[in-house]
Amino acid sequence: MQILQGDAARAALTRSFSEIPVPESVLTRIEATFGERLTPDEVVARILADVRARGDDALRDWTERLDGTRPAALEVTRDEMGAAQIDPALHDAIRLAVSRVRAFYEQQPAHGFLEHGPDGALGQLIRPLSRVGVYVPGGLAPLVSTLIHTAVPARVAGVPEIIVTTPPARDGSVNPAILVAAREVGVDRVFRVGGAQGIGALAYGTASVPAVDKIAGPGNLFVVIAKRMVYGQTGIESLPGPTETLVVADDSADPRFVAADLLAQAEHLGAEPVLVSTSRDLLVEVQNKLNGQLEALPEPNRSWARDSVVSRMKVVLAADLAEALDLANLYAPEHLCLLTRDPWSLLGQVRRAGGVFVGEASMEALGDYVAGPSHVMPTGGTARFMSPVNVRDFQNIISVVGVNEETLRRIGPPAALLARAEGLEAHARAIESRLTPEAPEAHPEATLEALEEAGGQGL
Amino acid sequence: MQILQGDAARAALTRSFSEIPVPESVLTRIEATFGERLTPDEVVARILADVRARGDDALRDWTERLDGTRPAALEVTRDEMGAAQIDPALHDAIRLAVSRVRAFYEQQPAHGFLEHGPDGALGQLIRPLSRVGVYVPGGLAPLVSTLIHTAVPARVAGVPEIIVTTPPARDGSVNPAILVAAREVGVDRVFRVGGAQGIGALAYGTASVPAVDKIAGPGNLFVVIAKRMVYGQTGIESLPGPTETLVVADDSADPRFVAADLLAQAEHLGAEPVLVSTSRDLLVEVQNKLNGQLEALPEPNRSWARDSVVSRMKVVLAADLAEALDLANLYAPEHLCLLTRDPWSLLGQVRRAGGVFVGEASMEALGDYVAGPSHVMPTGGTARFMSPVNVRDFQNIISVVGVNEETLRRIGPPAALLARAEGLEAHARAIESRLTPEAPEAHPEATLEALEEAGGQGL
Known part of the structure; x- marks a missing residue:
């Protein structure tokens, strides 16, 4: 055991910006699957493009090729969800986890503000995202905790629709512990598709899988690369390494x-x-x-x-x-x-x-x-x-500008000056058009509570 | 003017996931600069790699090549900052913008919570980022408003160090309106380097420019591509299009x-x-x-x-x-x-x-x-x-877990059960090692106020 001290310790704990190394075993597996030595980035780009172009057919093909099973139905049915059973002690432990994670996030402050002052009204509304996708890794063990630790904060945030994608086992099944956890959390839909193809399905949508606004959850190297590639088209909560x-x-x-x-x-x-x-x-x-x-x-x-x-x-x-x-x-x-x-x-x-x-x-x-x-x-x-991961990851802020006419008359001219300094003449004119004698109309204002209640219903 | 209705309107307003088209003029300029027809992605990757490898020398070379000026000193000196003068009415307009943006963000709720209950203490601490970089586009007009609308929320968030990068004019100068705005906002340092090389400097750091935790601010196509490429190594606030x-x-x-x-x-x-x-x-x-x-x-x-x-x-x-x-x-x-x-x-x-x-x-x-x-x-x-952009963009949440021994005895066994269900034996044992007769010690707890005050000082 080498004991580091002082500058050597600082150097060892300073993060370098190197790429995550790709294990040789991964490259070998890629070569065996694809018949050529592609980088993981190339593999993921190929899978994503295919999912975008061919939708469900691509999901089935890649699942067969990479997970060894060809799912007829990509979605887990309500009956399968309801029938899933596990050891009662494990079920109780899942219930405990769900309730404790929920209680924790219910304490997170998550409100906007709307200040009605002499200026009129300015503020921030908080709105839940409309649809969130949670990726649950499969592999050797069912990561029920990952499902709970991402979907519950989304639920607390008020997201009206949460869907899960997870790779199926070789017999096409989804681990019952994952289905039980999905039930306990109140997940709306579960799809048996994993890997980069699962991320592609969530980002682009297919006939079976609806596109989501944000993808949450960790995964293997291919999943993380796929999340990075779809970022911008779809939100991602992080790039977990x-x-x-x-x-x-x-x-x-x-x-x-x-x-x-x-x-x-x-x-x-x-x-x-x-x-x-x-x-x-x-x-x-x-x-x-x-x-x-x-x-x-x-x-x-x-x-x-x-x-x-x-x-x-x-x-x-x-x-x-x-x-x-x-x-x-x-x-x-x-x-x-x-x-x-x-x-x-x-x-x-x-x-x-x-x-x-x-x-x-x-x-x-x-x-x-x-x-x-x-x-x-x-x-x-x-x-x-x-x-x-926290409640904010599943909510957006919407800025509200509702100044009144007196304020406009006061702050409009300097705003027009700034606009011209930046070369934006039509901006200046849009402001000045309202500074003419024909004054814009005054409007009654709204309360934050009413607005957040109205907007929290989702799509 | 074509008036759309119904399904045609829905179709026209549905976002497609196409890439941002690259104007032919950009490709022509690239060819003129590089002597070959590279994609903007290839150009940015080349610039970023060079900045990472050669630091300040690369910044000077790219600035000379792309902005037509070779800056001896990359940093704007305190004297230059102090000497910058602009039309007094414009200066007043900048002061008004700074004060109104500040007043708005000071209203944004930005506190954590720390619940001392029967379980012990659980909560979220809010911490400002240590160093933020703001990219201010140059070009035809000085975008002072962009500086104000990104740096002020960062300042309100409590970020102790804010630096600005902005492309110099052909004579090597930085527009005085930008320097005045930087002064009014309380920006710590300003560097005359723009484009992808400016983003690279902020992400990797050089001898002159310190690496930052997060980069904020809009820019041209190359700037946005560079922000996307460094994301993960450095935070970015968005990918503005x-x-x-x-x-x-x-x-x-x-x-x-x-x-x-x-x-x-x-x-x-x-x-x-x-x-x-x-x-x-x-x-x-x-x-x-x-x-x-x-x-x-x-x-x-x-x-x-x-x-x-x-x-x-x-x-x-x-x-x-x-x-x-x-x-x-x-x-x-x-x-x-x-x-x-x-x-x-x-x-x-x-x-x-x-x-x-x-x-x-x-x-x-x-x-x-x-x-x-x-x-x-x-x-x-x-x-x-x-x-x-808002205060949250410049603050992190740190989760706090400080349960007490009684709670551990109650929730430890189901946690160990879940760990074993996920195949994580050492997790289960780490929990169970504390459930032996030799109880862990109890510790006095802290208050949220004291913790946030202590942690808000920055690096």
């Missing part, structure tokens, strides 16, 4: 817990666990516990976790907690865990992170499921400028 | 004002004016007024406006105001002008727009300068999923 956790621990931390939290991070494929401590002794003890806990993990988790620990884990000795927090802000981690004597006292110094997990009872793994905030948080240093 | 206005007018509207508002839109290069009315008579009268006002415009505005009117203007006859509003929501215009008998009564039906301009005294041209809300609004139908 490999996950990461930075743990700040002092000499009071229990090395078992520190090791357990790092390992929970490490078992994600490609994850980056980072430990910053003010105690050299703790760093050594954590390493010992980590080795023991790693060996005790079953496969394949052990191999994945070992790869993260060996290839990407960073261990830093900080001079004091102030330096530790500085390094954390520099790194801007998706998850920041504070395992110190007085973790709340550090929170004021946190300026860049997706989520902060305060104290030993608030491990990040709890946040992945039932704590409340969405586990979809900004990765790869994007916490410098992005937020975790 | 050609501007558009949709006017809803009934038989009470004054055709002079309707024509003036459409023309103010039309004089922007590539703009799309749309008129939807319930009165056929009004449509005809507006056309007459528009022709007269168009001929009275000076050049080059007349030619640009004529091109917008002839090539892109759409005129729709709606059965009633309900249909007019439905069509407006379908189109999701950047600007929606309501010129009707009782415009406030329509506002509740508006679900998709960047800004709504209510009544004849609130022409869109006023909103471009001094009304209050930022004039940087979502274009091209992106109002379906994006908001005008």
